[in-house]
Amino acid sequence: MKLTGGSPLPAGAIAHAAYNDLRVRELKRVKRDDVGEIVALPFYEPMSRYCFHRRHVRKAKSAYDLIKLALAEPGIGQGSGKSNTRLVYSDIDQLWLALAVALERYG
Numbered sequence: 001m002k003l004t005g006g007s008p009l010p011a012g013a014i015a016h017a018a019y020n021d022l023r024v025r026e027l028k029r030v031k032r033d034d035v036g037e038i039v040a041l042p043f044y045e046p047m048s049r050y051c052f053h054r055r056h057v058r059k060a061k062s063a064y065d066l067i068k069l070a071l072a073e074p075g076i077g078q079g080s081g082k083s084n085t086r087l088v089y090s091d092i093d094q095l096w097l098a099l100a101v102a103l104e105r106y107g
Contacts, residue, residue, distance in 0.1 A: 011097035012105075014088055017051040018063035018070075018098070019106050024048050025057050051088050053077045063102040071095050 027048075031040035050057045052066055053076050060066035070077055070089060077089030089095070 008087060009091070009094060011094050011101045014094060014098035015063060015067065015101040015105060017088060018060075018066040018102055021050045021052050021057050021066065022060060022063060024050065049082065049084075051084050053080055053085055053089075063106040064099065067095060067099045067102050071099065 028042045030038055030042055033039050052070055053073075055076065056066055056069040056073070060069055071092070074089050074092060074095070077085050080086050080089070
């Protein structure tokens with residue numbers, strides 16, 4: 001399917017990418033107990049990468065929060081070396097629509 005005009009990514013896809021980035025972040029974490037001992041090693045696909053900028057993914061607490069961070073600093077995503085990150089940040093209007101979708105779907 002070829003998209004004509006407008007943003008190459010619909011708002012729902014951007015919202016889901018934000019949700020998925022947070023899931024990938026959790027899978028990449030080393031789980032530790034209260035003392036600091038490792039209780040579980042990370043489990044994720046070796047080539048799993050974030051769609052949003054890593055700085056935003058690290059700070060975010062929810063998909064809604066991640067998109068808000070992207071809207072606050074779109075320049076770092078637009079200047080990213082990763083083409084999929086540049087694509088997500090390319091259309092600010094779609095990011096605003098994705099913010100509403102993320103709030104509706106993921107809270």
